[in-house]
Amino acid sequence: MNISQAAKKSGVPAKTIRYYESIDLIPEAGRTASGYRVYTDKDVERLRFIQHARGLGFSVKDVGDLLALWQDRSRASADVKALAARRVEEIDRKVAELQSMRDTLTHLMDRCHGDDRPDCPILESLAEAGDGCGGCH
Amino acid sequence: MNISQAAKKSGVPAKTIRYYESIDLIPEAGRTASGYRVYTDKDVERLRFIQHARGLGFSVKDVGDLLALWQDRSRASADVKALAARRVEEIDRKVAELQSMRDTLTHLMDRCHGDDRPDCPILESLAEAGDGCGGCH
DNA sequence: CCTTGACCTTCCAGCCGCTGGAACGCCCAC
DNA sequence: GTGGGCGTTCCAGCGGCTGGAAGGTCAAGG
Numbered sequence: 001m002n003i004s005q006a007a008k009k010s011g012v013p014a015k016t017i018r019y020y021e022s023i024d025l026i027p028e029a030g031r032t033a034s035g036y037r038v039y040t041d042k043d044v045e046r047l048r049f050i051q052h053a054r055g056l057g058f059s060v061k062d063v064g065d066l067l068a069l070w071q072d073r074s075r076a077s078a079d080v081k082a083l084a085a086r087r088v089e090e091i092d093r094k095v096a097e098l099q100s101m102r103d104t105l106t107h108l109m110d111r112c113h114g115d116d117r118p119d120c121p122i123l124e125s126l127a128e129a130g131d132g133c134g135g136c137h
Numbered sequence: 138m139n140i141s142q143a144a145k146k147s148g149v150p151a152k153t154i155r156y157y158e159s160i161d162l163i164p165e166a167g168r169t170a171s172g173y174r175v176y177t178d179k180d181v182e183r184l185r186f187i188q189h190a191r192g193l194g195f196s197v198k199d200v201g202d203l204l205a206l207w208q209d210r211s212r213a214s215a216d217v218k219a220l221a222a223r224r225v226e227e228i229d230r231k232v233a234e235l236q237s238m239r240d241t242l243t244h245l246m247d248r249c250h251g252d253d254r255p256d257c258p259i260l261e262s263l264a265e266a267g268d269g270c271g272g273c274h
Numbered sequence: 275c276c277t278t279g280a281c282c283t284t285c286c287a288g289c290c291g292c293t294g295g296a297a298c299g300c301c302c303a304c
Numbered sequence: 305g306t307g308g309g310c311g312t313t314c315c316a317g318c319g320g321c322t323g324g325a326a327g328g329t330c331a332a333g334g
């Protein structure tokens with residue numbers, strides 16, 4: 001099958017497949033006499049694997065490691081689990097960071113009239129604050 | 138004061154200050170006879186404003202808008218509040234996405250032994266799943 | 275006065291993970 | 305044979321910096 005069919009079946013855009021090949025995340029595809037890339041069902045399976053892993057937010061590098069583990073019949077499941085655990089930690093850090101931004105923002109918004117007067121604690125806080133709260137309490 | 142002092146006072150690295158100037162987020166700094174950039178306390182104040190806004194995750198473009206509103210004495214606080222509200226929405230979307238990844242990952246991890254056997258529902262799910270759950274229930 | 279070393283300048287490259295577009299070739303149906 | 309829809313390559317750009325090279329400047333110490 002050619003690249004656009006592999007793209008459709010795997011959910012990975014054709015451009016992205018070529019990109020993955022260029023960074024050696026996937027092996028070089030076979031070619032027809034005229035230079036078109038050719039994909040097998042196995043290739044598509046691999047692409048789907050990648051797509052799912054990326055969907056869980058794994059970096060391309062980590063996806064590479066996951067692919068290697070997937071391929072390796074003598075892998076230890078502990079290695080996979082460790083990768084997943086690191087990803088969860090990463091997510092937790094990001095969520096905590098976002099939540100803290102959210103808390104600051106909503107707090108400031110509560111104290112802002114939001115009308116046509118210029119008076120605005122949000123701007124005041126951005127101008128003054130070190131702690132995101134502008135010494136408001 | 139020169140750029141490294143402005144950097145220290147504002148918390149924005151010197152390189153980043155130059156970058157902000159290059160993308161016109163801040164006006165061109167004054168120069169000494171020998172070409173060194175010169176900053177005033179007002180410049181530092183602006184940089185601190187930027188730093189705080191970036192710390193709340195506003196894009197550089199949005200920071201530009203916030204700066205403009207800050208400068209504009211006849212602004213409506215509603216405009217600022219709207220920007221903040223959009224940022225909160227953005228955060229909520231991101232948190233929801235991360236949480237859903239987290240849920241999938243922890244669910245898969247629960248079902249993975251994590252020992253030296255190769256058997257691993259995490260890899261199986263990545264290989265099979267459309268829903269991130271590999272038809273496990 | 276000269277050297278040293280810490281600063282400053284500019285410009286170019288690279289990070290990540292694609293994505294768009296230009297400029298070209300190929301293949302099939304009409 | 306011609307039109308359009310595939311494929312190919314390569315280069316550029318997104319955001320938000322960050323690192324490094326190559327060179328100029330400045331203040332302190334010998």
